[in-house]
Amino acid sequence: MVAGRTIVIACGTGGVGKTTTAAALALEGARLGRRACVVTIDPAKRLADSLGIESLTNTPKRIDGTWPGELWAMMLDTKGTFDDLVHRYAATREQAEAILGNRLYRNISSALSGTQEYMAMEKLYELHDSARFDLVVVDTPPTRNALDFLDAPRRLTNFLDNRVFRLLVMPTRAYLRAVSAATHTFLRTVSRVVGAEVVDDVITFFEAFEGMETGFRDRADAVRTLLTARSTAFVLVTSPRPDAVDEATFFAGKLGDAGIAVALLVVNRLHPRFGGTSASGPDGTVLGSLRRNLDDFRRVAADEEANFAELAAKLAPAPVSRVPFLADDVHDIDGLTMVADHLVARPGS
Amino acid sequence: MDPRAFCTSTRVLIVAGKGGVGKTTVSAVLARMAGLAGLAPLLVELEGRSGLTAMFGRDGALGYDEVVLSPADEPPGACAVRARTLTPDDALVEYLDDHGMRRISKRLTRTGLVDVVATAVPGIKDILVLGKVKQLERDRAADLIVVDAPAAGHAITFLQSARGLLDAVRVGPIRSQAQEVVDLLSDPARTQVILVTLPEETPVNEVVETAYALEDRVGIKLGPVVVNGLYPPVAGLDVDPDDAARDVGTTLAAGEGQALREAAAFRGRRLELQAAQVGRLADALPLPQLHLPFLFTNHIGPIELDQLTRALTDEIATLGEAVR
Numbered sequence: 001m002v003a004g005r006t007i008v009i010a011c012g013t014g015g016v017g018k019t020t021t022a023a024a025l026a027l028e029g030a031r032l033g034r035r036a037c038v039v040t041i042d043p044a045k046r047l048a049d050s051l052g053i054e055s056l057t058n059t060p061k062r063i064d065g066t067w068p069g070e071l072w073a074m075m076l077d078t079k080g081t082f083d084d085l086v087h088r089y090a091a092t093r094e095q096a097e098a099i100l101g102n103r104l105y106r107n108i109s110s111a112l113s114g115t116q117e118y119m120a121m122e123k124l125y126e127l128h129d130s131a132r133f134d135l136v137v138v139d140t141p142p143t144r145n146a147l148d149f150l151d152a153p154r155r156l157t158n159f160l161d162n163r164v165f166r167l168l169v170m171p172t173r174a175y176l177r178a179v180s181a182a183t184h185t186f187l188r189t190v191s192r193v194v195g196a197e198v199v200d201d202v203i204t205f206f207e208a209f210e211g212m213e214t215g216f217r218d219r220a221d222a223v224r225t226l227l228t229a230r231s232t233a234f235v236l237v238t239s240p241r242p243d244a245v246d247e248a249t250f251f252a253g254k255l256g257d258a259g260i261a262v263a264l265l266v267v268n269r270l271h272p273r274f275g276g277t278s279a280s281g282p283d284g285t286v287l288g289s290l291r292r293n294l295d296d297f298r299r300v301a302a303d304e305e306a307n308f309a310e311l312a313a314k315l316a317p318a319p320v321s322r323v324p325f326l327a328d329d330v331h332d333i334d335g336l337t338m339v340a341d342h343l344v345a346r347p348g349s
Numbered sequence: 350m351d352p353r354a355f356c357t358s359t360r361v362l363i364v365a366g367k368g369g370v371g372k373t374t375v376s377a378v379l380a381r382m383a384g385l386a387g388l389a390p391l392l393v394e395l396e397g398r399s400g401l402t403a404m405f406g407r408d409g410a411l412g413y414d415e416v417v418l419s420p421a422d423e424p425p426g427a428c429a430v431r432a433r434t435l436t437p438d439d440a441l442v443e444y445l446d447d448h449g450m451r452r453i454s455k456r457l458t459r460t461g462l463v464d465v466v467a468t469a470v471p472g473i474k475d476i477l478v479l480g481k482v483k484q485l486e487r488d489r490a491a492d493l494i495v496v497d498a499p500a501a502g503h504a505i506t507f508l509q510s511a512r513g514l515l516d517a518v519r520v521g522p523i524r525s526q527a528q529e530v531v532d533l534l535s536d537p538a539r540t541q542v543i544l545v546t547l548p549e550e551t552p553v554n555e556v557v558e559t560a561y562a563l564e565d566r567v568g569i570k571l572g573p574v575v576v577n578g579l580y581p582p583v584a585g586l587d588v589d590p591d592d593a594a595r596d597v598g599t600t601l602a603a604g605e606g607q608a609l610r611e612a613a614a615f616r617g618r619r620l621e622l623q624a625a626q627v628g629r630l631a632d633a634l635p636l637p638q639l640h641l642p643f644l645f646t647n648h649i650g651p652i653e654l655d656q657l658t659r660a661l662t663d664e665i666a667t668l669g670e671a672v673r
Contacts, residue, residue, distance in 0.1 A: 013369075016369065044551045044554070046550075111471035194466060194521060199469075202465055241647050242648060272611075276608025282597055285593070287599070290585060290609045293613055294613075307647060329549065
């Protein structure tokens with residue numbers, strides 16, 4: 001899969017090892033001789049350190065290693081990416097400055113739900129477009145709402161298109177003025193609750209943004225087209241816990257609705273499967289306790305396997321990669337190499 | 350400390366931790382423990398999706414209206430465990446209704462203005478939710494309110510939202526709401542946070558960071574840290590299975606010895622790793638720890654819930670009175 005695609009998107013709920021999986025897939029790309037870049041979102045500190053990306057950057061950094069290809073990594077800077085977009089679509093420098101200085105704008109990158117997802121996709125598009133890489137792997141934010149990710153571009157453009165404010169900033173024609181009067185009353189009520197300066201900020205923002213929404217919408221459409229292209233692969237990452245599997249199943253359904261197939265299911269943090277029998281006893285002896293210990297692991301392994309069996313069947317023919325509980329957290333290239341080996345192993349091996 | 354004293358040391362327990370550490374399970378355990386101690390608990394879930402109902406052996410999802418997850422007098426003397434969700438959208442509609450603005454609430458949602466306002470005033474959704482928690486607390490809706498908080502990173506912004514809003518909004522009803530939430534969160538007799546983590550490297554790092562951020566930036570009282578998923582120790586892990594069999598006058602089936610040996614080695618290694626992480630947590634964070642065992646299943650139903658509740662009660666019994 002890593003060999004044949006140009007974009008890989010790792011998705012799933014929080015705490016299932018998505019970032020590590022994304023980094024390991026990019027490493028696998030580099031091992032196959034490709035120029036690979038991983039875009040991470042909020043990686044654990046030691047992993048980030050080992051990749052040399054301890055701070056937010058908007059440009060990838062190269063990681064040296066003995067692989068034939070190239071491995072690059074970056075940690076997404078949501079606000080920086082958004083700032084770049086504003087600069088790109090603003091008609092003048094003044095317009096860009098007016099937007100960047102607005103308080104509502106400054107809140108968008110941290111508070112508007114879906115913005116981080118959109119900027120991850122935007123960065124993905126930009127890196128893909130630059131032709132510097134053969135493979136771009138992107139980690140996605142651990143959103144509870146799986147829809148955010150696919151809907152993010154549309155949500156933001158809807159936000160920018162907000163009718164109430166469009167009407168406020170272009171009260172040129174008579175009928176619009178009439179609508180505007182009702183809108184003003186409505187906004188007065190809103191001001192009463194949150195304060196007038198907030199509403200003023202909002203109006204100033206939409207005024208400053210005037211004329212840029214087309215550029216944003218076109219870009220959002222282009223990003224969406226790229227996401228649904230055949231050269232893009234979605235990797236669904238989960239742990240065997242029922243709640244994580246539920247989220248993954250929900251997400252797979254949403255991808256399916258959007259006409260997107262999952263290319264690979266990764267199940268992280270599996271307990272090992274030991275052979276042997278389920279013999280027990282004698283109670284109160286060392287043998288009894290050793291047998292109970294084996295039985296503990298046989299039980300949990302069977303339990304875990306059963307948890308995701310239905311999801312795996314639903315995603316067929318997508319293969320399943322099983323990654324066991326590792327002795328320690330992955331925080332260096334050796335650890336990532338080990339994960340990559342598990343990821344590419346044939347199912348069941 | 351007995352569980353009743355623990356559960357009456359504050360009125361709201363906010364349970365926080367990163368995704369996958371068992372935050373929802375611990376919330377359920379705390380509520381069940383309060384119920385068994387003869388106190389009326391209310392579980393509040395904030396994301397509109399959770400496995401809480403299944404843990405109490407019930408079907409379906411929670412909603413805005415309270416439901417009883419565990420009836421009174423099961424076992425005799427226990428109080429009912431009630432639960433409900435509290436999402437920002439619900440809280441907004443209720444807030445507008447309460448403030449005589451029922452008519453605009455629909456329009457706010459329909460026009461997408463809710464998103465605009467929520468972005469213009471970051472944290473407003475969190476304030477509405479916490480404001481509702483405050484209302485439940487003030488109305489004495491329960492002896493103990495257990496809040497299953499959003500996942501770790503967001504828990505800080507969630508609890509910090511009130512202070513942030515006081516800086517951003519200078520007048521109006523939202524400001525007084527924020528002030529009341531700050532009052533609720535900074536009074537240890539009203540609210541405490543229970544952090545949940547796993548005995549693993551990244552979760553330990555994150556819980557330490559979250560703990561300091563909550564103390565410094567929110568000024569909220571932290572209760573004990575729950576360390577979830579500890580393997581119970583097993584005797585004789587270092588004994589060779591063949592020797593153990595000989596000691597009881599039996600022999601092992603083909604392949605059994607190797608499987609027993611591998612499983613014992615795995616458990617031994619993980620027990621060491623877990624002990625090391627528990628020690629690291631103790632060094633980094635001067636808070637009492639409550640340990641919960643891994644049950645070798647991923648399905649928490651009523652039986653497992655009661656098993657964990659007994660374990661937590663035993664752990665609390667070892668706490669001194671000083672943590673109150």
